[in-house]
Amino acid sequence: MRESIIMKIHYGTALAAVALVAVHVLMRLTQSFSESLEYENVIANYQFIPYAGMLEIILILLSIHGFNGLRVILLELKQGKVYEKTVSYGCLAAMVGLIAYGSRTIIMVNMGMV
């Protein structure tokens, strides 16, 4: 993939994540902070489909943005064909892994499999 496409995705995910993370954080302020973290309230959040959907989108956006940023930093630190391929595919794998792991939590709680 051309670097300009990757960086447009990087910027796009950043802008989209800003708005959604703001909503996520503000949800903690709809009740008192400690109340919002109680088990029943957290489960209720996950089982509210629009909110769960939003969490899923945040997970994907921030995984892409974060691991691409890490890839950029690692590519600048050291160069070489093997190293660069390892870093790029490693970050991609970590990104997919984190999305899968986080999605598992969201989907299972949303479906009441807790």
Add this chain to the structure above:
Amino acid sequence: MGHQDENKEGIGGMINPRRYGIERVAYLLMRLSGLGLLAYFIGHIYETSKILQGEFGWNEVLEITQTTEGHVLLAIVIAMCVFHTVNGIRVMLGEGGVGVGKPARPDYPYIPASQNARHKMGIYSAIVLAAIAMFYGLGVMFGE
């Protein structure tokens, strides 16, 4: 010093913010906050997965996070998040050529137009907003 043949400054040069003004400091803080936020994000995904272990598992997690240390760490994360966001928007606009000045015939003392007050104010705003957000977060967390 980096590899002798290339005389690269190495990481020391990359992370040294001292010589080139606030823009270089912002570059360093952007990198540090990005890495910090990525580490927090991974921890957060793991921590929230504990809800799959039911109320007992979730409360175990809260015992670790709802502590003084946990709140201080979260306040630092809030600061990093706000700085990274605000400075990131400034950088995105700058990298698109917005606010970097217009090409003109240079004249002594050759002050670079791209290192202008607008971008400096953007950086200082990011730092100030991060501090405000951090203290607000501390107020919310410790105020209960």
Add this chain to the structure above:
Amino acid sequence: MTQVSSIAKQQASTTLSSSKSVTLRIARFNPEHDSERKFMEFTIPFEKWTTVLDIILEVKKHFDHSVAVRYSCRQATCGSCGMIINGKPRLACFTKISELDSDVVTVEPMNNFPIIRDLAVRFERLFDSHHKIKPYLIRDDSEIISNEKEFLQSPKEVEQYIQFANCIKCGLCNSACPTMATDSSFVGPQALAQAYRYVADSRDKGKDSRLKIIDESHGIWRCHFAGSCSQVCPKGVDPAMGIQLLRGYLLGFRS
């Protein structure tokens, strides 16, 4: 004879002479037989107008003629005398001792350039990066054809790129760049600014080919707008501006 002595007397009666002196620390390193850099110190008197290059040449003249330093025009035109002066990349001929505001002046070879000896560094990488971005007008026709006129430009069209044409290839920007500190494959601010110089030139038709060249993993995207290149540029080229304007084309902010 009387004339000469009176001139001499006049000179002696002026208050131009200063009793100020500065300690010059010169980095000495020969990669052929040295394992690490050493510093030699010299105490040199200076005047209000004395430059760092002047005192380095004083050292060569009176103390140690083996100090290797590259210089030529002495007027910030040729770009030969770039070096690290008190921690920052500067031109030695363009930096006055008085403006450094320090009793000790430390001179070292530019970072991110392989060292030949002492203060002299290799410029092959800078020249290769510069060559890579095709630093010439790209178009099908040419001015060197009989019965053709020169390609005309309005003053406004010239203003779009003339700032970036001021580049003297001194390499200070590459030395200051935080990405160049660790990334051996990065093209560097000098090459990217020159890419913009040609893209912005109304006579040039090679924008797409140049954008393709820099749109790679160690191209323009490894610039993060730290701005250090512009902070150190001695000719007002402002490479950071050129790079961000060039990136505007790739991001769709400009067409």
